[in-house]
Amino acid sequence: EAGVTQSPTHLIKTRGQQATLRCSPISGHTSVYWYQQALGLGLQFLLWYDEGEERNRGNFPPRFSGRQFPNYSSELNVNALELEDSALYLCASSPRTGGIFGSPLHFGNGTRLTVT
Amino acid sequence: QQPVQSPQAVILREGEDAVINCSSSKALYSVHWYRQKHGEAPVFLMILLKGGEQKGHEKISASFNEKKQQSSLYLTASQLSYSGTYFCGTEGHSGYALNFGKGTSLLVTP
Numbered sequence: 001e002a003g004v005t006q007s008p009t010h011l012i013k014t015r016g017q018q019a020t021l022r023c024s025p026i027s028g029h030t031s032v033y034w035y036q037q038a039l040g041l042g043l044q045f046l047l048w049y050d051e052g053e054e055r056n057r058g059n060f061p062p063r064f065s066g067r068q069f070p071n072y073s074s075e076l077n078v079n080a081l082e083l084e085d086s087a088l089y090l091c092a093s094s095p096r097t098g099g100i101f102g103s104p105l106h107f108g109n110g111t112r113l114t115v116t
Numbered sequence: 117q118q119p120v121q122s123p124q125a126v127i128l129r130e131g132e133d134a135v136i137n138c139s140s141s142k143a144l145y146s147v148h149w150y151r152q153k154h155g156e157a158p159v160f161l162m163i164l165l166k167g168g169e170q171k172g173h174e175k176i177s178a179s180f181n182e183k184k185q186q187s188s189l190y191l192t193a194s195q196l197s198y199s200g201t202y203f204c205g206t207e208g209h210s211g212y213a214l215n216f217g218k219g220t221s222l223l224v225t226p
Contacts, residue, residue, distance in 0.1 A: 003157075004157075033213075033214070035216075040218065041218060042118070042203060042216050042217055042218035042219050043158070043203060043205075043216035044216075045213045045214065045215060045216075048212065048213060055212065056212040090157065090158070098211070099211025100146075100207050100211045100212075100214055101145065101146070102145065102146045102165050102207070104148065104160040104163060105148070105160065105205075105214060106160070107150075107157040107158045107159075109156065109157045110157065
C-alpha cells in the first residue's frame with residue numbers, strides 16, 4: 001500500500017508570507033496528525049483532524065491552522081511566517097477514529113519549510 | 117506534557133547493548149517507540165499498553181511500568197542499522213494526542 005505522502009518536499013518562504021503544506025494519508029486512514037520537528041525539540045504536536053473535523057491542537061498560535069477534506073487528505077496553513085517556523089513538518093495518519101488509543105501512527109517524509 | 121528521554125545520545129560498538137528511558141509526569145494509556153533515520157520519516161517500532169507488558173521486535177524490546185509512568189527500550193547485540201534517533205511517544209487516557217520526547221540519538225560503530 002502507498003504510504004503517507006506529503007508535498008512539497010521543500011518550501012522556502014520569506015518572513016510574513018503564508019505557507020501551505022499538503023498531506024495524503026494511507027488509503028483507509030481517516031485521522032491525520034500534524035507535527036513540527038524543529039532542531040533539538042523533538043516532535044511537537046500541532047493539530048489532529050478526524051473525519052473532517054479538528055479535534056485537538058497543540059500549544060501553537062492561531063496562525064497555524066488547517067483543514068481536512070472529504071477524501072481525508074489534509075492541508076496545514078501557516079500565516080505570517082516567522083523565522084522560528086523553519087522546521088520539518090510531519091504528517092501522520094491512523095486508521096482509528098476517535099483517538100489514538102494504542103494505534104500506531106504512520107508518518108510521511110515531511111515538508112522542510114525554510115523561512116528567510 | 118512532553119515526556120523526558122534519557123540519555124540524549126549514546127555511541128555503541130556493534131554488538132553492544134543499550135537502554136533508552138522515557139518518563140512522564142501524567143498517567144498514561146500507552147507508550148509508543150519510533151526510530152527516525154536522518155532525512156527519513158519516523159518508523160513505528162512498538163506500542164506498550166498499560167498493564168506492564170513487555171513487547172519485542174527482533175533484538176529490540178521494551179517495557180512499561182504503569183505505576184511509575186516509565187518505559188524503557190532495550191537494544192541488544194546492536195547492529196549498524198540500529199543507528200538513528202529514537203523517540204518515545206506518550207498517550208494519555210483521552211487519546212487525543214501523542215506527545216513525543218526530544219529523542220535519543222544512537223550511533224552504532226563498527
